[in-house]
Amino acid sequence: MAILQTGLRVNLRYATGINMYKFDYSFFLHELWVAVTYIPLTLKLSMIPMVFGLVFGTLLAILRIQKVPVLNTLIKIYILIFRSMPMVLMILILYFSFMYGFDTIAELMHLKIRSGNVPPIILAYIILSIVSVAFMTESIRTALQSVQKGQVEAAHSIGMKTSAIYRRIIIPQALPVAIPILGNTFIGLTKGTALVYMIGVTDLITGVKIEANASYRYLEAYIAIAVIYWLLCIAIEQGIRLLSHRVNAVS
């Protein structure tokens, strides 16, 4: 069963009855260190879906641009749904659908295995990837369509095949436009990893919060979590900026 956190029934304020809060710096530093140890996991949670998003997003974006019948409409609906619903609901709905779907199939096939045996982290990767592909498709499509029509027409006029046009003309020209857009999407995905604790993954938030349970020092815990996310996003932003400079210098 998912660990759904619905409100903090117990919190420091009522539990201790104190009105003045003394910030515990040494505990904060301790929590910060705990948070640091979860950075690799957080990065994995954002990067694996990112890679999936890049690969399948490019594919779907090209299908969209080439206006492949039926598929184009299906992709449009998929993207519309994911862009118009809160991410947390998408994650929860996908989570329950997977669990229930898994159990249904297992029962039908008379298997002993049940959804409870699937590690939540695997589900997190799958779910975040599905979300990521939706966002990436739109970002990549925007970038690809930023290339001027004349460029494509010129390539056609010298007899290039569509695949060659993508490889040699469109993608190289779309790259400088794509990088900042994809970077923003990547930051969005990284922040989205802060939701996977809801489907039972022991992530940065869970790990840091467990430490605070005994002392109710949640403020220190959440600030530590925030600092790590903040630093991660700043690092990603700087990375994007560097990459942007590189690409712009080349083209």
Add this chain to the structure above:
Amino acid sequence: MGNIDYFSFQRVAEYFPQLLSRLHITLIITVLSLVIGLLLGTLIAAVRLFNIPVLKQITTVYISFIRGVPINIQLFIVYFGLPALLNPVFLRFNIDLNMLDAFSFVVATYAFNSAAFLSVVVTAAIQGVDKGQLEGARSIGMTRGQMFMRVVFPQAFHIAIPEFGNTVISTLKDTSLAFTVGVVDMVGVISSIAARTRHSLEGYVGAAIIYFAFCIVLEKGFSALEKKLQVYK
């Protein structure tokens, strides 16, 4: 085999009225925080446009923080942090911030959050007004105040509409996390439904449908508004 009962559309329909009965909480949070956020955001934009030293650096850090930290973490920081930070002052006036319920902190969080995003929108919109427009205004002898009211503001307003619309929509979507600090809004009520019926998926699907509908309506509304003002692009 007969006991497979994971999902039923009937339950979605059954939960729907219960979700709608809490919809107003979701909407109040969205509207309140956007109004406060717009005021605060305009203030921040002014600091940035007038290049006020120190304050400008503070706003840069503030915007970076809001952008880089997941909204649900911000919720908890405000929920725990605001009383810790301000109670020493408020207690002198016999106000204990700990006594406020989660709703107020949720509104504060989303207001802080949208203020950062809206300040960027406002700044970009004002800077987006063509310089020639200002020269035109000066050439006919307008004062700075007249320039702002008659030329800059109306044009910046138009420039800002699409991005403002995006912020409204993402704030609405973000409210789906208010339940994590215990606000019983549309999403929050699902856990009490689930506790009763042992079925929560239908609740999430129902809430998602309602959010979906609102997002689509808002999106269409903003692009219609933009088109209506298109005449003087």
Add this chain to the structure above:
Amino acid sequence: MIQVRNLQKSFGSNKVLKGIDLSVEEGEVVVILGPSGSGKTTLLRCINFLEKADEGEIVIGSTQVNARHATKRQILDICRKTAMVFQSFNLFKNKTALENVAEGPVIVQKVEKQKALEYGRELLKNVGLSDKYDAYPSELSGGQQQRVGIARALALHPEVILFDEPTSALDPELVGEVLGVIKKIAKKGITMIIVTHEMSFAQDVANRVVFMDEGVIVEQGTPQEIFLDAKEERTKQFLKRITPEYTYQI
């Protein structure tokens, strides 16, 4: 009467105006010629303080301003005694043609709105736009926008109208209609300073031609004197390059 004394202006290390002295009588039409980068536009923009000069004095009617010590009040005063017609029109995009023309009188000069609108219609009619009162700038051609720009300037009854290359941004076929309007108002005795590259127009409309190069006034005189009998080598060179036909035609 307008007087500019020892006007100097630099952008960074680039000295654009190196001490300009110029006086323009009431009702006079002065055309400023010169190669690009000679400082003509900057001179115009310094006169109405769109650029703040580093040094020098500007006198317009009863207002005398030292560029270096200009107060906000004085600058506003100068702005209100001048009007400008821009190369890129700079009409208010959020207002119709008529609103653009009436904006100055209503907001700045506090003329009664109905009166201002009525006068605005008359001015627009004079520049040939009686059917475009309610059109937004985006719905007008460049030539039409520039004619609205001229009407907007006229509406203020300024002591001088500054024209900053009013036809440079126009398609060739639209230049004529704008020059025609300017000629028409020049005959009404309105003081004008015009920066332009249109030589035959300059010859037609100017009472006096000023030739500038590299931030100084090289030579000035009647159109006859400048176009047919320039004294300075730089002027001759410029005229030869810009209008080779002149030397043969006349």
